Amino acid sequence: MSIRHGLLALLSQGSRHGYQLRAEFEASTGATWPLNIGQVYTTLARMERDGLVEPGEQDEQGRIVYSITPDGATEVGRWFATPITQTERPRDELAIKLAMAVTTQDVDVAEVVQAQRTATMRTLQELTRSKRGLDSPLDVAQTLILDSKIFQAEAELRWLDHCEAVLSRRSLQHPQEEP
Structure with missing residues (x-):
């Protein structure tokens, strides 16, 4: 999601x-x-330049109040209607890190996986604790965000299990030779 x-x-x-x-x-x-x-203000300035918002009057504290323009409403409607594809998401730094660990000498890949598993479990526990007590209608947005992060952490743990299984099979198929 863009700030815009x-x-x-x-x-x-x-x-x-x-x-x-x-x-x-x-x-x-x-x-x-x-x-x-x-x-926020840099993004507002760009959106004003692009005709998506317009500045209005200043409030009692001298802050400019912004309103969406018809073009801005069209843009946000288009955004809501357009699915996010996997290619539009940022690269997966963990996948890159593990791929590099596998191909780099003197890196204990199992240790890298375990360190990540520990960190991800800690994050999962924190997210689950944060979700407790969020049950009012106003909390729905926060609940959805937390659920998304919980599901992502759970998926990451499953993927780390998969990585360990693949690495284990590979080491059984190609045992390291002793020098």
């Missing part, structure tokens, strides 16, 4: 100033994606 589309989605619900957008973005994502206020 997240901010447009919030503005489609009504006009807001940058600090409101930042707070609501973080609340909507369960604080899993913290935003720097500078990112």
Whole structure:
């Protein structure tokens, strides 16, 4: 998800100033994606340049309130209607790390896998604890974000199990020769 589309989605619900957008973005994502206020205002400036938002009056504290334009509403509608494909997601750093570990001498790949498993289990436990007590309708967005992260952690653990099995089979098929 881009910050741009997240901010447009919030503005489609009504006009807001940058600090409101930042707070609501973080609340909507369960604080899993913290935003720097500078990112918010830089993104607003670009969206204004692109005709997706327009500045309005200043509030009582001198902050400019932004509104979505018809072009912005079309853009956010298109974003919601367009599925995210695997190729649009960032590269998988863990998969790259393990691939490099397998091909690098003097790296104990099993140790790398175990260190990752421990970290992922810790993350899974923290996410599960964070989810407790989230049951009001206002918590639905946070619950969905946490569920996604929990499912990703569970999938990562399954993949690490698979990696260990593949590595074990390979070592049985090609035992390392003693020098």
